Amino acid sequence: MGMTMTQKILADHAGVKEVHAGELIEANVDIVMANDITGPMALPIFKQMADKVFDKDKVVLVPDHFTPNKDIKSAENSKAIREFSREQGLTHHMEQGKCGVEHAILPESGIVVAGDAVIGADSHTCTYGAIGAFSTGVGTTDIATGMATGQLWFKVPSAIKFNLHGKLPKYVSGKDVILHIIGRIGVDGALYKSMEFTGEGVKELSMADRFTICNMAIEAGAKNGIFPVDEAAVEYLDKHAKRDYKIYEADKDAEYEEVVDVDLSAIRPTVAFPHLPGNAKTVDEIETMDKIYIDQVVIGSCTNGRMEDLRKAAAILKGKKVADNVRVMVVPATQKIYLQCILEGILETFVEAGCAVNTPSCGPCMGGHMGVLAKGEKCVSTTNRNFVGRMGDVESLIYLASPETAAASAIAGYIANPEKFGGND
Amino acid sequence: MEAKGRVFKYGDNVDTDVIIPARYLNSFDAKELASHAMVDLDPTFVERVQEGDIIVAKKNFGCGSSREHAPLALKTAGVSCVIAKSFARIFYRNSINIGFAILECPEAVDGIDDGDEVKVDYETGKIYNLTKNTEYQGQPFPPFMQKIIEQGGLVNYVNNKKG
Numbered sequence: 001m002g003m004t005m006t007q008k009i010l011a012d013h014a015g016v017k018e019v020h021a022g023e024l025i026e027a028n029v030d031i032v033m034a035n036d037i038t039g040p041m042a043l044p045i046f047k048q049m050a051d052k053v054f055d056k057d058k059v060v061l062v063p064d065h066f067t068p069n070k071d072i073k074s075a076e077n078s079k080a081i082r083e084f085s086r087e088q089g090l091t092h093h094m095e096q097g098k099c100g101v102e103h104a105i106l107p108e109s110g111i112v113v114a115g116d117a118v119i120g121a122d123s124h125t126c127t128y129g130a131i132g133a134f135s136t137g138v139g140t141t142d143i144a145t146g147m148a149t150g151q152l153w154f155k156v157p158s159a160i161k162f163n164l165h166g167k168l169p170k171y172v173s174g175k176d177v178i179l180h181i182i183g184r185i186g187v188d189g190a191l192y193k194s195m196e197f198t199g200e201g202v203k204e205l206s207m208a209d210r211f212t213i214c215n216m217a218i219e220a221g222a223k224n225g226i227f228p229v230d231e232a233a234v235e236y237l238d239k240h241a242k243r244d245y246k247i248y249e250a251d252k253d254a255e256y257e258e259v260v261d262v263d264l265s266a267i268r269p270t271v272a273f274p275h276l277p278g279n280a281k282t283v284d285e286i287e288t289m290d291k292i293y294i295d296q297v298v299i300g301s302c303t304n305g306r307m308e309d310l311r312k313a314a315a316i317l318k319g320k321k322v323a324d325n326v327r328v329m330v331v332p333a334t335q336k337i338y339l340q341c342i343l344e345g346i347l348e349t350f351v352e353a354g355c356a357v358n359t360p361s362c363g364p365c366m367g368g369h370m371g372v373l374a375k376g377e378k379c380v381s382t383t384n385r386n387f388v389g390r391m392g393d394v395e396s397l398i399y400l401a402s403p404e405t406a407a408a409s410a411i412a413g414y415i416a417n418p419e420k421f422g423g424n425d
Numbered sequence: 426m427e428a429k430g431r432v433f434k435y436g437d438n439v440d441t442d443v444i445i446p447a448r449y450l451n452s453f454d455a456k457e458l459a460s461h462a463m464v465d466l467d468p469t470f471v472e473r474v475q476e477g478d479i480i481v482a483k484k485n486f487g488c489g490s491s492r493e494h495a496p497l498a499l500k501t502a503g504v505s506c507v508i509a510k511s512f513a514r515i516f517y518r519n520s521i522n523i524g525f526a527i528l529e530c531p532e533a534v535d536g537i538d539d540g541d542e543v544k545v546d547y548e549t550g551k552i553y554n555l556t557k558n559t560e561y562q563g564q565p566f567p568p569f570m571q572k573i574i575e576q577g578g579l580v581n582y583v584n585n586k587k588g
Contacts, residue, residue, distance in 0.1 A: 024567060024569040024570075037450050037492070038491065038492070038493070040453060041453035041493065041494070045580060048580050048584070049580060049583050049584060065450075066450075066451060070451075071451060073451035073452055074451045077451065120491075121491055121493075122490075122491050123489065123490050123491040123515055125491075137491040137515050138491060138515060138518060139491055139492075139493035139515055139518055139519035139522060140453075140492075140493035140519070141493060141519065141522035141523055141578065141579050141580065142518060142519070142522060142579070144580070145522075145579055145580070145583055148583065149583060153569070153573075153579075187438055187485060187488060188438070188484055188485040188488070188511065188513075191485065191511060191513070191514065192514050221485060221488065221513060221514065223514055276438060366442070366447040366490070367446070367447050367448055368447055368448070368450075385440075385442065385489060385490075387440045387442040387443065387489060388440075388442070388443055388465055388466070389442060389443060389446050389465040390442050390447075394465045
């Protein structure tokens with residue numbers, strides 16, 4: 001029996017010809033990443049195993065969660081990873097003003113490439129499957145072990161194949177695709193498994209769409225999400241990659257637990273209602289309900305803070321005003337994206353519409369800072385989780401949506417259908 | 426090795442944001458984390474939990490963030506073991522890596538109520554509901570994971586391998 005794309009990457013990294021679903025292996029990893037929350041906790045654990053990281057080119061510490069530091073404790077945490085990064089002479093030293101949100105900056109700066117096996121002490125590390133890498137979120141002890149040894153244990157995942165076909169309609173993007181899929185299979189629908197996206201429809205998705213889709217694979221419980229490396233991915237890699245990359249393809253006779261057919265042309269703008277990413281409702285369903293008035297909109301994050309996302313939101317907001325009862329936080333995911341927004345006049349569009357534009361950070365996504373919600377407040381957010389208390393008070397409500405739906409809702413003052421708000425031509 | 430304690434029972438998809446909310450993640454001090462364990466789901470948990478108590482939950486326990494702060498907070502708060510229908514994968518890894526006992530057993534979850542007295546035998550995977558006088562067989566760990574747990578977690582496993 002053949003192997004899935006994920007299994008082939010894992011087999012190569014374990015130095016074996018074949019791996020099988022369920023098998024426990026120890027594999028080499030190409031990139032080991034942690035942030036200002038998980039990194040500081042990993043350092044004392046790392047020191048129990050080693051004095052030096054296994055490879056200074058392959059360990060990356062990104063200060064992005066509570067940065068710019070929100071309080072003294074978080075400043076101490078950032079300081080700890082900053083000093084460690086310098087002491088160890090890490091090649092990719094990351095600092096505020098020069099980096100951004102981890103899952104946007106690693107592919108953008110070419111640190112992660114196709115064919116890599118990547119572990120990150122952050123659950124959304126699965127994002128890099130968009131460029132054909134095996135990447136997965138792990139914990140702190142895992143990441144300390146990866147930093148010390150360049151190896152980690154894995155259970156080889158089985159896979160679900162998502163056969164994409166058709167073309168996305170206007171105002172529908174990668175976020176709607178993944179919310180639709182999680183709505184169908186549930187928040188544990190891919191538990192311990194790979195989500196392998198294939199089919200004719202792949203070429204219709206931008207790289208930004210693919211990053212968004214893979215980013216939220218974890219919200220279906222998956223170990224990783226992965227796309228084949230096609231022309232668009234090669235173009236992306238040739239522009240960004242700092243190392244040689246390797247293209248893997250699933251075997252023709254690879255075994256899948258399930259095949260899920262996804263007609264992209266039938267996907268509607270989709271919103272995940274509180275308190276699970278799987279509580280998906282289409283805008284058509286929402287339009288039959290009483291209007292859901294909102295207090296805040298967040299456009300950004302590792303899920304939807306990329307250039308294409310911000311362009312789509314800006315196209316809808318251009319020349320319009322944010323509703324009186326709403327505040328909007330726009331958070332470009334990296335410094336490069338922030339600069340590009342300035343150059344394209346998009347920042348001006350946001351500011352003129354009445355949005356607050358923040359410096360690259362995870363910021364409000366996990367209720368850290370830059371837009372924490374009060375009791376009873378409702379927020380439409382392009383982030384990835386709408387759990388109880390995720391963005392603030394336990395009685396606040398989060399509705400996950402695409403940048404287009406978020407922008408339309410910002411203007412309307414309630415959860416709105418982007419099709420009714422023009423722009424994006 | 427065994428655990429014995431009173432059960433705190435919860436539902437599906439107990440996520441790491443309620444086990445330990447992000448607003449407390451500016452610290453990784455185990456005792457400080459433990460003082461906020463489960464606060465957004467069960468605000469009186471920390472007052473009520475006693476050394477050895479057991480959490481029983483339905484499916485996908487520990488979903489969400491990769492924060493190892495979550496199993497660490499529960500372990501430090503005194504929880505001896507979590508029994509669930511299924512676990513989110515990163516929570517599962519983290520628990521094994523820090524030597525925190527977790528068991529998958531859907532039947533036991535259905536047969537145990539909040540407040541029941543439960544005993545768990547880690548070696549056999551047997552779960553005894555002392556209140557209802559029933560018995561269940563939990564999923565034993567694969568040998569590789571048992572090796573990590575026996576050596577007291579991943580750090581010792583790595584150090585022992587170096588010899």
